[in-house]
Amino acid sequence: MPRDVPTYSVCAGPGVARSHQQLGGLTGFLVNLFLRNKLFTVGAFLVFLIGLIIINSPVTWIPFVVALELALLDFKHWYYNERLLCIKERDCAIGTVISPPSAGFDGDIKLNLLLAPFTQRDFVQTLLDHITTNEAMLIDNNRFNDPPFHTSAPALPVANQRENDFGILKDYMKRLRSKDPDDGDAESFMSKQILIGVMDRLLVDPSKNFYNRYFRKDPLHIPTGTPLSDAIPQDFDPTVNWSGANAVSGVIQFNPYFQKHEGLNPMFRYDGDHLVPYLHCEVEGYYLALLIDNLVIALWAWLIAMLIFLALGPLGAALALFIAALLFFLKWFFDEATGNDGTPQPPDVDWDDPNTPSGGENQREGDVVVTYGNYIMDTEHHNFFEIHPVRAYYIVARNSLGTEPVLVNSNLEQEEFGHENFDPAQITAQRADEICNLITQGEEGTADDVILLTAPSALSMGMTTFYAGAQQTLR
Amino acid sequence: MSAWITKVLPVLLQELIISLLRLVLFLIVWLIRIFVRLWEIIKSLLHTGNLFPEETEEDCGEIPDPFIRRPDPCIYSQTYLMAQGLPVTWDNPDIWVAPAANPGAIEPDSFHLKDDTDYIVSVQVHNASTDPAIGVKVRLVYRPWSFNSPDLTPVETDASGNEVFRFVDIGGMGAAITQFAWHTPKLQPGESAHFCLQAHVSHPMDTNLGNNMGQENTNVFSQNPGFVSPGEIADIEVPLFNLARRAQTVAFRWDAYQINTADQVELRLKVAHGTPNMPLGDRLGHILPRVEYPKPPPPPPPPPPPIEITAAASQPPPRISAFGRLVFDSSKSAFRATKTKYEGFESLQQVILGRDYSLPAGMTVTVLEPVPLMGFQEERKMTFRIQVPPDAPPDTRIPVNLVAQDEAGALIGGVSVFFHVRP
Numbered sequence: 015m016p017r018d019v020p021t022y023s024v025c026a027g028p029g030v031a032r033s034h035q036q037l038g039g040l041t042g043f044l045v046n047l048f049l050r051n052k053l054f055t056v057g058a059f060l061v062f063l064i065g066l067i068i069i070n071s072p073v074t075w076i077p078f079v080v081a082l083e084l085a086l087l088d089f090k091h092w093y094y095n096e097r098l099l100c101i102k103e104r105d106c107a108i109g110t111v112i113s114p115p116s117a118g119f120d121g122d123i124k125l126n127l128l129l130a131p132f133t134q135r136d137f138v139q140t141l142l143d144h145i146t147t148n149e150a151m152l153i154d155n156n157r158f159n160d161p162p163f164h165t166s167a168p169a170l171p172v173a174n175q176r177e178n179d180f181g182i183l184k185d186y187m188k189r190l191r192s193k194d195p196d197d198g199d200a201e202s203f204m205s206k207q208i209l210i211g212v213m214d215r216l217l218v219d220p221s222k223n224f225y226n227r228y229f230r231k232d233p234l235h236i237p238t239g240t241p242l243s244d245a246i247p248q249d250f251d252p253t254v255n256w257s258g259a260n261a262v263s264g265v266i267q268f269n270p271y272f273q274k275h276e277g278l279n280p281m282f283r284y285d286g287d288h289l290v291p292y293l294h295c296e297v298e299g300y301y302l303a304l305l306i307d308n309l310v311i312a313l314w315a316w317l318i319a320m321l322i323f324l325a326l327g328p329l330g331a332a333l334a335l336f337i338a339a340l341l342f343f344l345k346w347f348f349d350e351a352t353g354n355d356g357t358p359q360p361p362d363v364d365w366d367d368p369n370t371p372s373g374g375e376n377q378r379e380g381d382v383v384v385t386y387g388n389y390i391m392d393t394e395h396h397n398f399f400e401i402h403p404v405r406a407y408y409i410v411a412r413n414s415l416g417t418e419p420v421l422v423n424s425n426l427e428q429e430e431f432g433h434e435n436f437d438p439a440q441i442t443a444q445r446a447d448e449i450c451n452l453i454t455q456g457e458e459g460t461a462d463d464v465i466l467l468t469a470p471s472a473l474s475m476g477m478t479t480f481y482a483g484a485q486q487t488l489r
Numbered sequence: 490m491s492a493w494i495t496k497v498l499p500v501l502l503q504e505l506i507i508s509l510l511r512l513v514l515f516l517i518v519w520l521i522r523i524f525v526r527l528w529e530i531i532k533s534l535l536h537t538g539n540l541f542p543e544e545t546e547e548d549c550g551e552i553p554d555p556f557i558r559r560p561d562p563c564i565y566s567q568t569y570l571m572a573q574g575l576p577v578t579w580d581n582p583d584i585w586v587a588p589a590a591n592p593g594a595i596e597p598d599s600f601h602l603k604d605d606t607d608y609i610v611s612v613q614v615h616n617a618s619t620d621p622a623i624g625v626k627v628r629l630v631y632r633p634w635s636f637n638s639p640d641l642t643p644v645e646t647d648a649s650g651n652e653v654f655r656f657v658d659i660g661g662m663g664a665a666i667t668q669f670a671w672h673t674p675k676l677q678p679g680e681s682a683h684f685c686l687q688a689h690v691s692h693p694m695d696t697n698l699g700n701n702m703g704q705e706n707t708n709v710f711s712q713n714p715g716f717v718s719p720g721e722i723a724d725i726e727v728p729l730f731n732l733a734r735r736a737q738t739v740a741f742r743w744d745a746y747q748i749n750t751a752d753q754v755e756l757r758l759k760v761a762h763g764t765p766n767m768p769l770g771d772r773l774g775h776i777l778p779r780v781e782y783p784k785p786p787p788p789p790p791p792p793p794p795p796i797e798i799t800a801a802a803s804q805p806p807p808r809i810s811a812f813g814r815l816v817f818d819s820s821k822s823a824f825r826a827t828k829t830k831y832e833g834f835e836s837l838q839q840v841i842l843g844r845d846y847s848l849p850a851g852m853t854v855t856v857l858e859p860v861p862l863m864g865f866q867e868e869r870k871m872t873f874r875i876q877v878p879p880d881a882p883p884d885t886r887i888p889v890n891l892v893a894q895d896e897a898g899a900l901i902g903g904v905s906v907f908f909h910v911r912p
Contacts, residue, residue: 019555020820024784038493083508087501095782115552123552297556300820307779310505311512318512341515348519352774353767354819359553361821363763370761370828371559371696377552381693384623407556410624412693436624436656445658449623452660456558456621461758465662465831469752470582472837474565474664475617476700477573481761481828482559482618482661 017457017483020358021403022300023093025100025390028245032096033271033393040081041088050196067331072321075331079317083310090306093120098390098402099245101236104458105389106450107228107293107401108410108441110431111381112285121299121356125377125404126285126292127385128431129225130438130446134419135426136216137290141187142177142424144212144261145170151260152190152204163192163202177424180289188286199395201284203277207262210249210280213291214256224443227389228293228399229282247271247279247397271393281391281399288419288430295385298403301356304349312342370481380415382436384408386453406457411436499811504780507815511777518773526770555826560622562659562690563615563700571900572699575838576746576846578890579706579905583613584629584686586705589670598907600634600683600708605675610644612688613666616659618696619758619829626691627655629669634683634708635728636871636893636902641687645669662831683708685904707905716911720879727904729871729893731863738862739901740894741871743854746846747888747905754837763826775822780813849887851878877908884912 025031034045048055066075109127118124128134149170151157158164168189170176176183190208194200217223217230227235230250236243251263269276282291316338323330353361386406391397414432421427433439467475564584567577586596589607596602612629616622630641643652655667673684685706695701708725717723731737767775816823848854855874863869873891881887887908893901 017555018825020824022820024782080505083505084501087504087508088497091497091501091782125552297552307508307511310508311515314509314512341512344519345515348515348522348774352522352771353821354774358556359551360555360824360826361765361767363824363826364766365761365763365826365828367759367761370763382624404552404556406558407552408558408621408623409694411626435626440656449658452621452623452658456619456661461619461661461829463758465756465758467754467756468750469754469837469841470565470748470750471615471664472754472756472834473570473575473748474583474613474615474700474703475561475563476566476569476697477575477834477838478697479617479830479832480559480561480696481830482561482620482696483828 017405019405020298020300021405022298022303023098023403024095025098025388025402026096027100028241030096031099031245031391031393032092034092035273036270036393037089037092039085039088041085041092044085045089063335067328067335070324070328070331072324075317075320079313083313086306086310086313090303093302097393098388098400099242099393100388100390101227101242101399102389104386104405104454105401106384106386106446106453107225107295108382108384108438108446108449109293110413110438111377111379111383112288112290112292112431114379115297115377117299117357118296119301121301121304121358122403123297123299123358125295125297125385126283127295127383128288128290128438129228129293130382130441131222131224132216132290133433133439134288134290134429134431137212138180138183138419138421138426139424140215141208141212141289142183144208144215145176146173147257147259148208148211148261149173151262152208157204157262158202160192160203162194162196163200164204168192178421180419180421180426183421184286184289187289191284191286204262206278206280209282209284209291210263210278211256211261213280213282214250218257221442224446229291231281246281246391247276249279249281251278269397271397279397281397283398293401294398295387295401295404297358297407299356299358304354304356308342308345308349311345312338315341367481377409378412378415380413380431381409382411382413382438384410384449384453386457406453408453496811500780500782500813503812503815507778507780511779514777518776522770522773525773529768529770557694558620559618559694559696560616560620560625560659560692561618561696561700562622562625562692563617563697564612564688564690564703566700566703567903568702568900569700573838575841576744576890577892577903578747578888579685579704579903580747580888580907581686581688581703581705581707582748582750583615583703584610584688584705586610586671586686598707599631599686599705602673602684604673606673608671608673610669610671610686611666612655612669613664614657614659614690615664616662617700619661619831621661622657622659622692624692625657625659625665627657627667628652628689628691629655630687630689631671631684632687633728634685634706634904635730636904637730637732638685638728639730639732644671644686706903707907717877717908718911719877719881721877723875723877723908725873725875725891725906726870727873727891729861729863729869729901731865731867733895734865736862736864736867737896738860740860740896741856741873742892742894743848743873744846744890744892745848745852745888746890749841749844752837752840754834756831756833759830759832761828761830763828765822765824767822772822775819776817778815778817779819781816782813783810848889849878849881851880852876852887852889854889854891875906875908877910881908881910883910885910 109129112126112128115123115125152170153167155166158167171182191205192202213229226232231246247269248267251265254263263278266275284291316334319334319337320331385401385404387401387404390402413435419430565581570577587609589609592609629644632638632640645653657665657667659665687704690701853876857872889906892903
């Protein structure tokens with residue numbers, strides 16, 4: 015049945031979808047200035063405001079405020095309409111929840127899936143194999159001249175340590191990833207190369223690579239030579255023998271979304287705590303839109319108040335600024351107090367049928383779930399693939415969450431995610447397709463007003479049904 | 490740049506103007522809200538002894554309810570149906586057995602199976618929800634022919650001896666069949682090879698846990714020792730176990746109920762509508778105007794599996810306005826939820842209850858111990874002496890359901906026996 019759950023972003027096609035670094039005009043200038051040097055930007059903005067107050071000229075104020083408001087609204091328009099690159103309108107992903115859903119600054123609820131049919135064991139053991147094969151490369155300092163990341167190879171634990179202690183392996187992977195102080199999502203060139211190699215080792219198994227599209231720019235879903243394919247950075251180099259030693263690609267490409275040259279850009283995220291790649295999914299809220307709307311009305315208030323207090327000179331403009339700030343916080347308080355908080359949580363609902371069940375469900379790490387929504391590439395965050403926005407969430411099974419992973423002689427003998435109730439490794443390409451078809455039919459299909467059941471079926475259903483689903487559009 | 494001017498700028502200017510309107514309205518609404526909220530607090534204090542309402546836990550970070558789907562996997566469940574006052578049979582329409590050597594030859598019952606033989610057991614699982622049921626776990630166990638033997642053994646095990654489960658995915662209001670491979674145990678001469686099969690279905694989001702267990706416990710009396718003759722008296726032995734933690738009396742009753750497969754029921758979609766429960770004071774916080782950008786229509790649904798579409802009709806893309814829609818609400822105050830289910834089982838229920846399931850005239854059932862007092866965890870074989878009607882027409886199949894109930898009338902167990910009169 016068609017659903018109409020609230021979503022706020024609309025993905026854009028190639029040529030329209032762009033990152034903040036590609037924003038032009040005043041919006042692009044301000045956003046990029048702010049992200050490059052926050053302190054300088056805030057300082058410069060304050061100086062500018064003080065200048066406006068001192069000038070005390072409505073002729074200057076009006077164009078400035080209107081331009082700033084337009085820039086803010088343009089940013090909002092970009093954030094919700096041009097930030098995400100559409101790949102497929104609706105798609106499904108089956109996997110294990112590897113971290114509890116968390117609320118983001120923009121009001122979205124984020125969750126990360128370890129995609130079926132792979133398990134943590136698959137990834138960790140393959141990672142160890144790949145490290146062993148590439149040991150010489152990983153201790154070669156010449157490979158690690160990669161500022162602001164490494165300038166020399168991070169110390170590689172000896173085989174006996176890394177193959178018997180998950181913590182040591184995890185620590186090494188964090189050091190290999192390294193950090194860019196200006197970009198929390200960025201990872202070093204060699205870290206990307208290692209992860210691409212690990213993924214390739216896993217994806218060569220044709221019985222397990224049915225979610226290739228979420229790990230890699232899959233030509234079956236993103237045909238080569240199309241504008242869509244061209245809009246996605248190169249993430250794989252087929253000329254490299256990724257199963258052999260020195261598995262590194264020499265590809266250097268210009269990434270327009272970051273306005274800089276880089277090597278291969280993996281399309282999957284990697285969790286450094288569980289040592290697994292994952293698919294990021296987001297249930298959307300609208301907090302950022304609310305915040306920008308409130309900033310815009312605060313700017314209007316400032317302009318109006320400045321004009322009212324024009325006679326007071328610079329003091330009037332300063333007073334207007336105080337009033338605008340007060341109004342901004344008042345509106346924020348007003349929104350919070352009335353439940354207009356920008357999160358995707360629904361309000362309390364009154365049902366016309368008192369027998370209607372209602373209430374959320376706790377999500378747990380280890381749940382096997384299917385997310386259904388838009389398959390997109392985020393032009394931000396290093397162009398990772400995502401399901402965003404999530405439009406439906408199917409809990410398939412609840413497995414236990416192990417306490418600590420146990421690594422013995424390169425075998426991950428105890429995983430962090432159990433599979434006693436449902437083993438995602440049992441999912442096959444055919445079953446994944448069947449599940450997605452069922453879900454798409456359920457989400458987008460139309461329910462008949464009347465159905466005819468035979469007595470055996472009606473009796474099997476227990477001669478009763480309970481309400482299901484929510485937020486459905488009845489056609 | 491020109492595309493930005495023609496496509497984006499109009500909506501930005503619209504937003505700019507609306508934001509000015511929002512500012513003006515905010516100041517007015519804010520003042521009104523203060524008075525409304527004060528009135529609501531005063532009104533609330535007049536009706537309660539608490540200064541503040543009970544605090545509820547923040548659900549930040551949870552997946553919201555409208556996104557979560559809730560299936561109802563189910564199977565023909567004798568206990569669930571009997572609890573609704575319906576007659577039941579242990580000839581379960583959702584469980585059937587066939588020899589692995591000849592999967593098309595469905596066994597007529599679970600009583601006359603051969604020992605040390607490979608069988609395929611099919612289990613049909615239904616979904617009584619409009620949401621798809623993904624990953625329904627199916628468990629199949631067997632136990633000796635009895636009313637309620639506690640000895641449950643997995644039908645299928647893997648090479649390590651671990652029980653094998655099956656998982657099925659079912660569309661809304663649909664059904665799916667899964668199969669188990671069963672090698673019946675090898676028996677010593679003189680041991681009974683009569684079985685009862687029990688299927689369990691489970692799902693973590695199941696909306697109804699009552700209809701998840703069904704039994705197949707039948708004995709067709711035409712197979713072995715063969716057909717019955719009119720007037721023949723058959724002694725049926727059924728073991729009975731008292732699993733209660735105290736002695737209790739057991740009562741028996743019997744009927745000739747069987748599912749009429751020709752019956753049908755028309756179900757109608759029922760929709761529950763939900764609207765936000767917001768006091769006026771809060772609702773005021775959501776009425777400030779905003780611009781809602783036009784959204785692309787959702788993709789068309791895929792065709793159901795059996796239908797193949799050879800050519801899709803091409804339609805011109807909908808014209809998208811340069812301006813957004815002006816709305817005076819928020820996503821929260823405009824939230825409209827609907828939940829659906831099918832209802833209308835009452836007509837079938839009336840049909841079923843309106844029929845007479847008494848044994849045919851001349852057919853009698855005698856229990857040697859009509860109301861046995863079963864000791865603590867005692868096991869006893871109950872013998873039912875059943876006389877086939879002297880005037881039973883040839884080649885007819887007479888069902889007899891034998892039901893054991895405890896003192897409170899709760900179901901202990903049951904078996905279905907079919908008497909096939911000699912042609």
